[in-house]
Amino acid sequence: MIFNHNDKGEPLPLSGIRVVDLTWIVAGPQTTRIFADLGAEVIKVEYKESPDYIRGAPPFADNISGVNRSGFFNNLNRNKHSLSLNVMHPDGMDVLKNLIGVSDILIENFSSKVLDKWGLNYEEQIKIKPDIIYLSLSGFGHSGSKQDYTTWGPTAQALSGLTYMSGSPNEYPAGWGYSFLDHTAGYYGAIALLLALHHRNNSGEGQSVDISQVETGMALTGTYLLDYFVNGRKYKREGNPPGNRARFDIVAPHNIYRCYGEDRWISIVVSNDIEWSIFCKVINRIDLLENNLFSTNTLRITNQDVLDQEISESLRNWNADELMHLLQTKGVSAGLVQNARDRVDNDIQLKDRNYFQEIEHPEIGTYKFDGFPAKFNEIGHHMKRSSPIIGQDSKSIISGLLGYKQEDIDRMESEDVF
Amino acid sequence: MINQTYALNDVTVLDLTDEKGVYTGKLLADMGANVIRIEPLSGNKTRLIGPFFMDRVNEESSLYNWYHNTSKKSITLDISTKEGIEILKKLCLKADILLESFDDNYLEGIGLSYDDISKQNSQLIWTAISGFGRTGPYANYKTTDLVALSLGGPVASCGYDHLPNNPPMCPDGWAGYYTGSHYAAISTLVALIYRDMTNRGQYIDVSIHEAISSSTEAALPMYIYQNAVPLRQTGRHHSINPTPPAIYRCMDGGMIHVFGTPPQDLNRWSKLLEWIQESQDASELFTPRYEEMVTMRNRDSDLMFTLFSYIGHLINSLDSEYVFNRAQSIGLPWGLVRSPEENVSDKHFWERGFFVDISSENDEKPSYFPGAPYIFNKTPWRIHSSAPILGQDNDEIYKLMLNFTTSDIEKLKANKII
Numbered sequence: 001m002i003f004n005h006n007d008k009g010e011p012l013p014l015s016g017i018r019v020v021d022l023t024w025i026v027a028g029p030q031t032t033r034i035f036a037d038l039g040a041e042v043i044k045v046e047y048k049e050s051p052d053y054i055r056g057a058p059p060f061a062d063n064i065s066g067v068n069r070s071g072f073f074n075n076l077n078r079n080k081h082s083l084s085l086n087v088m089h090p091d092g093m094d095v096l097k098n099l100i101g102v103s104d105i106l107i108e109n110f111s112s113k114v115l116d117k118w119g120l121n122y123e124e125q126i127k128i129k130p131d132i133i134y135l136s137l138s139g140f141g142h143s144g145s146k147q148d149y150t151t152w153g154p155t156a157q158a159l160s161g162l163t164y165m166s167g168s169p170n171e172y173p174a175g176w177g178y179s180f181l182d183h184t185a186g187y188y189g190a191i192a193l194l195l196a197l198h199h200r201n202n203s204g205e206g207q208s209v210d211i212s213q214v215e216t217g218m219a220l221t222g223t224y225l226l227d228y229f230v231n232g233r234k235y236k237r238e239g240n241p242p243g244n245r246a247r248f249d250i251v252a253p254h255n256i257y258r259c260y261g262e263d264r265w266i267s268i269v270v271s272n273d274i275e276w277s278i279f280c281k282v283i284n285r286i287d288l289l290e291n292n293l294f295s296t297n298t299l300r301i302t303n304q305d306v307l308d309q310e311i312s313e314s315l316r317n318w319n320a321d322e323l324m325h326l327l328q329t330k331g332v333s334a335g336l337v338q339n340a341r342d343r344v345d346n347d348i349q350l351k352d353r354n355y356f357q358e359i360e361h362p363e364i365g366t367y368k369f370d371g372f373p374a375k376f377n378e379i380g381h382h383m384k385r386s387s388p389i390i391g392q393d394s395k396s397i398i399s400g401l402l403g404y405k406q407e408d409i410d411r412m413e414s415e416d417v418f
Numbered sequence: 419m420i421n422q423t424y425a426l427n428d429v430t431v432l433d434l435t436d437e438k439g440v441y442t443g444k445l446l447a448d449m450g451a452n453v454i455r456i457e458p459l460s461g462n463k464t465r466l467i468g469p470f471f472m473d474r475v476n477e478e479s480s481l482y483n484w485y486h487n488t489s490k491k492s493i494t495l496d497i498s499t500k501e502g503i504e505i506l507k508k509l510c511l512k513a514d515i516l517l518e519s520f521d522d523n524y525l526e527g528i529g530l531s532y533d534d535i536s537k538q539n540s541q542l543i544w545t546a547i548s549g550f551g552r553t554g555p556y557a558n559y560k561t562t563d564l565v566a567l568s569l570g571g572p573v574a575s576c577g578y579d580h581l582p583n584n585p586p587m588c589p590d591g592w593a594g595y596y597t598g599s600h601y602a603a604i605s606t607l608v609a610l611i612y613r614d615m616t617n618r619g620q621y622i623d624v625s626i627h628e629a630i631s632s633s634t635e636a637a638l639p640m641y642i643y644q645n646a647v648p649l650r651q652t653g654r655h656h657s658i659n660p661t662p663p664a665i666y667r668c669m670d671g672g673m674i675h676v677f678g679t680p681p682q683d684l685n686r687w688s689k690l691l692e693w694i695q696e697s698q699d700a701s702e703l704f705t706p707r708y709e710e711m712v713t714m715r716n717r718d719s720d721l722m723f724t725l726f727s728y729i730g731h732l733i734n735s736l737d738s739e740y741v742f743n744r745a746q747s748i749g750l751p752w753g754l755v756r757s758p759e760e761n762v763s764d765k766h767f768w769e770r771g772f773f774v775d776i777s778s779e780n781d782e783k784p785s786y787f788p789g790a791p792y793i794f795n796k797t798p799w800r801i802h803s804s805a806p807i808l809g810q811d812n813d814e815i816y817k818l819m820l821n822f823t824t825s826d827i828e829k830l831k832a833n834k835i836i
Contacts, residue, residue: 013609014608057636059640075638075642139751140766141770141793143769143793144769144770146746146764147766150751152751155751155753158665158673158754159756160758161760163653163665164757165591166587167653171578173653173665174576174587175652175653175654177655178636179655180589183597183632183635184596184597187604188792191445191600191603194604195607196425201611207794209795210792215770215790216792219788219789219790220591220592221591222787223482225788227481228759230471230472231469235759241589254564256568256586266568267564267565269564271562333559335561335569337568337569337586338570338574339574339641343638349550349559352555353625355631370632372632373624373632374623374628375622375623376609376620376621376622377620378618378621379620
């Protein structure tokens with residue numbers, strides 16, 4: 001048993017929980033990254049001949065591709081262990097089953113029929129480990145007429161409604177510039193596993209959980225679905241999506257404005273008359289305060305086109321970062337539109353909270369990682385190991401944890417089982 | 419061993435959050451926790467977020483409030499009064515979890531601090547949700563969903579490359595607050611697991627900014643490993659080098675999001691080519707150069723743009739449902755771009771029970787509710803009750819938890835404490 005500790009030598013909250021991690025790409029690995037950060041022993045099972053797709057995805061360290069060189073993979077799979085295993089070989093399947101027998105959780109994000117084909121569905125799992133917690137994360141779930149349909153983050157976003165909800169009115173959807181729903185489905189995976197663990201702590205009972213990635217996105221459209229159910233009002237209507245303006249036009253200004261420099265923008269939300277007065281003073285436009293078109297929130301909403309034009313012209317030569325601090329110290333919500341460079345190099349809040357931490361990787365060197373987004377006063381997370389070299393823990397798991405004899409290991413090695 | 423029907427049957431939660439954290443409590447309540455909304459006498463401000471039932475703007479008709487407060491109870495309490503804060507302290511002694519999203523140090527200022535309360539209830543888990551965390555230079559900065567998604571990175575990745583003067587886009591739908599709430603739920607449940615083992619509670623400082631900053635897929639690695647900042651592109655992934663459009667309009671006006679194309683095997687590739695060939699002469703694609711896109715995972719930009727122009731023509735000439743089903747039938751993970759309500763007419767989600775009927779709860783409220791983000795086989799997700807009317811549980815909670823008598827309660831009401 002690997003028992004993970006924090007810097008003070010205290011156990012981490014999920015120390016002692018072993019996870020058989022059959023996931024790949026992003027959504028499943030997001031769930032197990034959270035578990036690994038919080039101390040669980042996550043054993044990533046992949047075969048060296050068909051590694052996780054993200055091992056082949058850029059960016060690569062020093063721009064040199066290689067199975068252990070993807071920065072994207074390194075970021076998602078830190079703190080995990082790697083068992084290379086050919087589950088199509090009977091001995092490989094035997095190892096997997098023995099591993100399940102000494103584990104708490106099995107998680108996979110294959111398309112819906114894969115574990116059935118392997119003869120490893122939940123009914124088979126509980127024969128091996130009666131209190132196993134089994135989580136499946138698939139595009140449409142393991143039931144219903146579309147259960148064989150597959151999604152990736154972007155198409156799951158499109159189906160759920162989230163893509164449509166992003167953009168300027170009367171334009172193509174701007175959508176999401178990355179797989180937001182891979183992260184989100186991964187969070188639901190983590191929430192579900194923690195709920196199941198709590199139930200097991202209370203009852204001794206494991207269970208299976210079926211997550212559809214599309215449904216996790218639909219859960220985030222709940223308010224709009226209700227609007228359709230009770231008011232018969234569709235989201236798809238004139239004026240939707242609202243772009244960067246406040247939905248339902250509740251406050252103005254509420255927008256993103258261009259500032260000085262290349263691709264520099266600031267978000268500003270002025271939510272009442274007091275803030276309006278502060279805002280006008282900060283940007284040196286007290287004339288706007290005296291303008292009858294803008295004297296109340298209702299008028300500012302009605303005259304939003306003129307208002308946004310006035311503000312846009314005034315902010316062109318502002319430094320967005322400076323303006324954000326000036327507005328925020330006086331109580332107006334404002335934020336620089338930060339890209340990755342801004343967040344890594346210039347964000348003084350993230351720096352102050354020690355958000356980015358470095359971990360050394362045995363093959364590619366030391367890189368920064370984004371941290372766990374919460375601080376616990378009693379326990380914590382750890383950022384000790386980089387992502388694993390593929391198969392680095394195969395032998396220690398098969399011989400040490402599972403107790404295979406040397407002769408079996410030699411035979412399996414010669415037959416490329418791991 | 420407790421026999422549980424619901425995963426969180428044994429947990430009582432005090433929920434004082436506003437829109438920043440209100441979803442956290444719903445995640446716990448729908449899994450069986452006894453979640454008590456503690457509201458000012460005028461109601462939590464989430465009660466005035468639209469849209470509204472029949473457009474009636476009042477505290478009981480907000481669909482936002484209905485959606486985010488299912489399965490919760492509601493009591494009123496003016497915690498800004500001395501008597502009010504004393505009552506809140508007493509409730510903390512009987513609770514397992516406190517969720518709050520007040521401005522920095524507000525609760526301490528009115529007399530409730532973790533240090534004090536944990537001496538009397540060492541098992542209490544106190545989850546503090548805030549825009550930027552409770553420490554650091556931005557601790558007092560004011561967040562909004564727009565500002566949170568701007569500073570955290572998503573906005574920089576979303577927008578229009580075909581409209582170069584347009585601002586980056588903030589997706590509609592509270593995605594920033596949802597991301598913070600997902601991490602708040604994960605952190606709270608981790609602390610609960612830790613408490614199962616140790617009987618110790620703790621204080622958790624959840625930063626929405628950090629949660630969002632951790633959810634932008636490869637954006638951080640692209641900068642950390644390659645010093646590159648990806649460009650946003652219309653309706654598809656941000657990228658260092660431009661990629662072909664991903665969203666195409668169909669004959670019937672619907673839209674398809676193309677992803678996972680070209681596929682990674684020649685079997686699906688040949689089925690795609692066959693399909694393209696049905697609509698146009700695509701002999702150019704039946705060449706080794708294009709086959710290498712599949713076999714060598716070559717993503718040469720010219721080839722990609724050419725391939726996608728054929729795909730675009732194909733999709734333009736067909737109806738959207740047909741394209742979606744046919745693509746899926748040959749293993750391509752393409753998706754329809756749906757508006758949220760369009761999922762209501764997809765029987766798949768009814769078959770899985772995503773939409774639930776709660777008509778018996780209250781006649782005036784809708785019969786159907788959007789539902790479960792996960793399906794548990796032992797401890798089901800469930801809407802236990804519709805969102806509470808302001809203060810509806812005052813009598814029950816104050817009597818049951820604090821042994822107040824009817825006359826105690828009358829007096830508190832008369833003094834406007836509850």
